[in-house]
Amino acid sequence: MSEALLSARDLALRFGRVAALDGVAIDIWPGEVVAIVGESGSGKTTLLRVLSGLARPDAGSVHYAGQDVLAAGEAARRRLMRTEWGFVHQNPRDGLRMGVSAGGNIGERLMATGHRHYGGIRAAAAEWLRRVEIDPARMDESPRKFSGGMQQRLQIARTLVTQPRLVFMDEPTGGLDVSVQARLLDLIRALVAELGLAVLIVTHDIAAARLLAHRILVMRHGRVVEEGLTDRVLDDPQHPYTQLLVASVLAA
Amino acid sequence: MTGTTQAPSPPTGGRGSGEGGTRDPGYNFAYLDESTKRMIRRAILKAVAIPGHQVPFGSREMPLPYGWGTGGIQVTAAILGPADVLKVIDQGADDTTNAVSIRAFFRRVAGVATTERTAEATVIQTRHRIPERALHEDQVLVYQVPIPEPLMRLEPRIAETKRLHAMADYGLMHVKLYEDIARHGHIATSYNYPVMVNGRYLMSPSPIPAFDNPKMDRMPALQLFGAGREKRIYAVPPYTPVRSLDFEDHPFRPIRAQHPCTLCGSTDSYLDEVLTDDVGGRIFVCSDTDWCGERQQAKAAVE
Numbered sequence: 001m002s003e004a005l006l007s008a009r010d011l012a013l014r015f016g017r018v019a020a021l022d023g024v025a026i027d028i029w030p031g032e033v034v035a036i037v038g039e040s041g042s043g044k045t046t047l048l049r050v051l052s053g054l055a056r057p058d059a060g061s062v063h064y065a066g067q068d069v070l071a072a073g074e075a076a077r078r079r080l081m082r083t084e085w086g087f088v089h090q091n092p093r094d095g096l097r098m099g100v101s102a103g104g105n106i107g108e109r110l111m112a113t114g115h116r117h118y119g120g121i122r123a124a125a126a127e128w129l130r131r132v133e134i135d136p137a138r139m140d141e142s143p144r145k146f147s148g149g150m151q152q153r154l155q156i157a158r159t160l161v162t163q164p165r166l167v168f169m170d171e172p173t174g175g176l177d178v179s180v181q182a183r184l185l186d187l188i189r190a191l192v193a194e195l196g197l198a199v200l201i202v203t204h205d206i207a208a209a210r211l212l213a214h215r216i217l218v219m220r221h222g223r224v225v226e227e228g229l230t231d232r233v234l235d236d237p238q239h240p241y242t243q244l245l246v247a248s249v250l251a252a
Numbered sequence: 253m254t255g256t257t258q259a260p261s262p263p264t265g266g267r268g269s270g271e272g273g274t275r276d277p278g279y280n281f282a283y284l285d286e287s288t289k290r291m292i293r294r295a296i297l298k299a300v301a302i303p304g305h306q307v308p309f310g311s312r313e314m315p316l317p318y319g320w321g322t323g324g325i326q327v328t329a330a331i332l333g334p335a336d337v338l339k340v341i342d343q344g345a346d347d348t349t350n351a352v353s354i355r356a357f358f359r360r361v362a363g364v365a366t367t368e369r370t371a372e373a374t375v376i377q378t379r380h381r382i383p384e385r386a387l388h389e390d391q392v393l394v395y396q397v398p399i400p401e402p403l404m405r406l407e408p409r410i411a412e413t414k415r416l417h418a419m420a421d422y423g424l425m426h427v428k429l430y431e432d433i434a435r436h437g438h439i440a441t442s443y444n445y446p447v448m449v450n451g452r453y454l455m456s457p458s459p460i461p462a463f464d465n466p467k468m469d470r471m472p473a474l475q476l477f478g479a480g481r482e483k484r485i486y487a488v489p490p491y492t493p494v495r496s497l498d499f500e501d502h503p504f505r506p507i508r509a510q511h512p513c514t515l516c517g518s519t520d521s522y523l524d525e526v527l528t529d530d531v532g533g534r535i536f537v538c539s540d541t542d543w544c545g546e547r548q549q550a551k552a553a554v555e
């Protein structure tokens with residue numbers, strides 16, 4: 001098998017008495033979509049933040065494409081975040097600049113990586129608006145004027161414009177209407193397949209995990225209690241907690 | 253700076269006539285005590301060593317309000333020597349209240365000569381302009397800076413702006429220029445236009461017109477910037493590259509009103525629009541009063 005794109009071992013992070021991460025290991029291969037499910041407070045967001053360099057673990061290691069991420073300086077880590085990685089937040093307010101136009105939001109990562117041709121930046125922004133199904137004519141509008149679903153799609157465009165290889169998504173459909181969620185999931189699935197992205201997606205939504213993910217990790221109390229291919233985990237859950245999780249979805 | 257080797261030629265007659273100062277013995281030379289001046293000089297040396305980087309300093313209370321350029325005054329006080337000749341301009345003019353008061357202040361507390369002539373000055377303290385006459389190696393230009401952080405309006409968290417400088421992560425500044433073009437069709441920033449110093453640090457040039465930005469590039473004179481309220485000093489050493497940010501397809505353009513100066517006919521100086529009556533009459537005149545005066549004299553001499 002080829003080398004894992006992202007590989008973490010023995011991650012631990014405590015907040016006071018809470019063990020948000022307690023010996024977590026994870027591998028993500030190029031082009032692979034991995035879903036993290038688990039109840040509120042189980043450490044999903046914390047894991048994403050640690051893997052993406054937004055937070056530092058108390059212990060453990062993170063390697064990206066063979067490079068020791070935690071040992072690398074902040075400058076190197078920031079470069080990875082700007083070029084190789086993307087992060088889609090649950091709340092678009094955390095992932096968008098609300099005071100900047102839609103086009104400026106998409107262009108920011110291009111400019112941060114040295115693009116200095118205004119016309120080229122606009123062309124890329126227009127193209128990405130189209131790809132996330134927003135009318136390019138709205139390029140100069142503030143994202144404040146966009147619906148929640150559009151804001152999430154804009155956040156995705158802003159993240160993907162520099163063609164990262166690995167994207168972290170923290171409940172990207174949370175807080176949206178069910179019909180809007182379905183459309184967004186379809187869009188994410190299409191883009192991920194088209195671009196061959198590796199994705200680590202946190203979700204409460206077992207159906208979404210089934211739709212998108214090749215593999216599932218189930219977290220509880222800061223630990224990975226079960227992991228495997230999506231169908232195997234959902235159809236034949238081994239851990240009692242996963243069984244409960246799947247059963248509660250079926251019952252609902 | 254401290255005139256050690258060669259005293260500047262004594263001011264001679266005319267407008268530029270240096271008003272020689274008699275130092276008030278009640279003050280330490282140049283008002284600040286020696287340890288404060290040493291502290292400021294250390295900050296200046298550090299600033300010169302890292303062009304464009306903002307260095308914190310222990311800004312002191314000055315007998316003038318902050319809006320009057322206490323940062324610039326402290327820098328001037330720290331570098332002034334008895335043989336220096338000081339020029340102070342405000343918006344290009346030597347005769348505004350601010351400029352007149354600061355000159356009078358230094359005549360009193362340092363006994364230095366002052367001048368209105370750019371050519372005669374060894375230290376020029378300025379607010380909002382760079383003189384039109386090219387400065388030379390024996391001169392120091394001291395800017396009064398209200399807001400030293402060029403990223404402040406884009407990123408209000410100070411710790412984060414520091415991180416952005418440390419990482420030379422200036423995409424955000426380009427986003428602002430992008431938004432300008434998207435909204436106005438061109439970069440609408442005409443004052444305080446951000447620059448990259450020595451290809452490394454993003455710097456606020458203080459609220460000078462963008463027209464003056466090219467004068468900062470590889471200037472033979474040392475440029476020092478003092479922000480009193482924000483307690484920051486930064487510097488551009490002589491001959492340092494200073495580049496105005498722009499896009500390849502929207503290159504930086506220094507803008508000036510498309511008129512000759514009504515008084516001296518200059519077509520390449522920065523102009524102020526002056527209302528001449530209350531029925532809409534207006535003329536354009538050089539904002540640099542010394543430059544304009546010199547050109548008018550030269551013209552009169554020829555005629």
Ligand SMILES: Nc1ncnc2c1ncn2[C@@H]1O[C@H](COP(=O)(O)OP(=O)(O)OP(=O)(O)O)[C@@H](O)[C@H]1O
Pocket residue numbers: 015018019020038039040041042043044045046047
């Ligand atoms: N910055 C913090 N300070 C203190 N405690 C924190 C912090 N971040 C997370 N925690 C705690 O760590 C645990 C894991 O939190 P985390 O946000 O990772 O959970 P989650 O699985 O993302 O939950 P949710 O599904 O509600 O988003 C929780 O007990 C949380 O209260």
Ligand SMILES: [Mg+2]
Pocket residue numbers: 044045046170
């Ligand atoms: Mg969470």
Ligand SMILES: [Zn+2]
Pocket residue numbers: 513514515516517518537538543544545547
């Ligand atoms: Zn003139």
